Amino acid sequence: MGAGKTTVGREYARRKGMHFVDCDHELEARLGVKVATIFEIEGEAGFRRRESLLLDELTLQTGLVLATGGGVVLNPENREMLMRRGTVVYLNVPPRILWERTRNDKGRPLLQVPNPRERLESLFRERDPLYREVADIVIDGGRGNPSGMVRHLDQAVEEFRKHHAHTECRPG
Numbered sequence: 593m594g595a596g597k598t599t600v601g602r603e604y605a606r607r608k609g610m611h612f613v614d615c616d617h618e619l620e621a622r623l624g625v626k627v628a629t630i631f632e633i634e635g636e637a638g639f640r641r642r643e644s645l646l647l648d649e650l651t652l653q654t655g656l657v658l659a660t661g662g663g664v665v666l667n668p669e670n671r672e673m674l675m676r677r678g679t680v681v682y683l684n685v686p687p688r689i690l691w692e693r694t695r696n697d698k699g700r701p702l703l704q705v706p707n708p709r710e711r712l713e714s715l716f717r718e719r720d721p722l723y724r725e726v727a728d729i730v731i732d733g734g735r736g737n738p739s740g741m742v743r744h745l746d747q748a749v750e751e752f753r754k755h756h757a758h759t760e761c762r763p764g
Contacts (some may be wrong), residue, residue, distance in 0.1 A: 596683055596733060596741065597659035603742045605657035614659040615646055622646075627661075636663075644670055651677040662715070665722035674726045679752060681745060682727035687716045689733075728752055 598614045605612035616627050619642055623630065630639045643661055650658055651673050658678070664670050674680050690712055724730065729748045733741055 601659040
């Protein structure tokens with residue numbers, strides 16, 4: 593949530609000549625409503641069901657850079673899909689920076705609470721170990737510009753692939 597997945601993913605895909613999909617934006621396009629509206633009508637559980645179905649579809653594609661929603665890792669089945677079907681990159685950004693980036697964004701349903709900063713820190717504590725569980729690559733982010741993060745990501749992916757060339761090839 594606010595780590596830069598869409599910005600970095602889109603630029604990485606462009607540089608590599610790959611297709612880019614942001615899961616949240618794809619859900620919005622397919623349903624014709626914003627994520628906040630899905631949360632409002634169906635609750636978080638309904639949103640997460642839709643997110644999992646879309647993830648199952650998208651992770652079967654090749655040549656795709658996929659930016660998932662921040663909470664996709666909460667579902668063990670989603671984590672298994674991610675680990676089996678692609679090279680998973682975790683953009684690790686400290687909660688204080690996530691707060692700076694998201695504090696004025698009214699389109700983030702999970703932060704529409706009395707103490708959004710505390711909620712963000714709680715989400716980070718809950719999700720960070722799950723991201724690390726599925727991640728093939730962890731990119732520490734925060735203050736760097738997106739272009740620098742993409743360069744760092746490109747180097748990390750190349751290094752990962754060199755070391756894993758002998759293992760089963762996974763799409764992504």
